[in-house]
Amino acid sequence: DAGITQSPRHKVTETGTPVTLRCHQTENHRYMYWYRQDPGHGLRLIHYSYGVKDTDKGEVSDGYSVSRSKTEDFLLTLESATSSQTSVYFCAISEDTQGAYEQYFGPGTRLTVT
Amino acid sequence: DAKTTQPPSMDCAEGRAANLPCNHSTISGNEYVYWYRQIHSQGPQYIIHGLKNNETNEMASLIITEDRKSSTLILPHATLRDTAVYYCIVRSWGRSWGKLQFGAGTQVVVTP
Numbered sequence: 001d002a003g004i005t006q007s008p009r010h011k012v013t014e015t016g017t018p019v020t021l022r023c024h025q026t027e028n029h030r031y032m033y034w035y036r037q038d039p040g041h042g043l044r045l046i047h048y049s050y051g052v053k054d055t056d057k058g059e060v061s062d063g064y065s066v067s068r069s070k071t072e073d074f075l076l077t078l079e080s081a082t083s084s085q086t087s088v089y090f091c092a093i094s095e096d097t098q099g100a101y102e103q104y105f106g107p108g109t110r111l112t113v114t
Numbered sequence: 115d116a117k118t119t120q121p122p123s124m125d126c127a128e129g130r131a132a133n134l135p136c137n138h139s140t141i142s143g144n145e146y147v148y149w150y151r152q153i154h155s156q157g158p159q160y161i162i163h164g165l166k167n168n169e170t171n172e173m174a175s176l177i178i179t180e181d182r183k184s185s186t187l188i189l190p191h192a193t194l195r196d197t198a199v200y201y202c203i204v205r206s207w208g209r210s211w212g213k214l215q216f217g218a219g220t221q222v223v224v225t226p
């Protein structure tokens with residue numbers, strides 16, 4: 001299994017509080033991604049990174065920010081958590097393997113905003 | 115990226131081969147076929163990918179038709195741990211960023 005960890009694995013927080021989720025990889029892969037998964041919507045890309053300090057928005061980026069100061073860490077911050085951000089969050093990594101860029105996923109973080 | 119069509123569910127007996135079909139009739143020449151699966155409450159797991167040749171790894175085999183409009187994922191000896199949702203995804207070669215377009219997938223249930 002790819003060396004990807006996410007922390008925390010479970011979190012309950014109140015509306016309006018900031019929350020930071022961490023993704024850590026030991027594979028030295030260049031690309032990292034944050035997805036959220038909700039019933040009826042499947043996996044949706046929030047933000048991704050194509051290198052240290054190089055990030056861009058995905059399809060559902062409103063209310064989220066990211067940072068990548070080291071190759072191995074990709075942080076997702078909810079500036080002011082809302083109930084609509086209750087979800088399971090997955091981090092993924094990928095690297096150039098002859099153009100295929102297959103993605104490997106972490107175990108997920110279950111976030112509940114009350 | 116091309117759209118894919120998969121059956122919503124299928125059952126398989128433990129120890130038997132599971133053959134999972136996927137239709138991708140609008141696939142273009144530079145698009146790969148990827149397969150992932152998601153076991154309940156876990157992150158998606160990469161299984162295999164291919165362009166036009168059949169591929170095999172330690173998890174599965176991928177058979178792509180000559181016209182590339184459909185493919186079949188084969189789990190040679192299904193076990194109970196293979197119960198999962200299986201996703202067939204078509205994605206452009208060399209596309210280093212961007213989301214994987216997960217559809218509804220096929221719910222595979224392996225029974226004793």
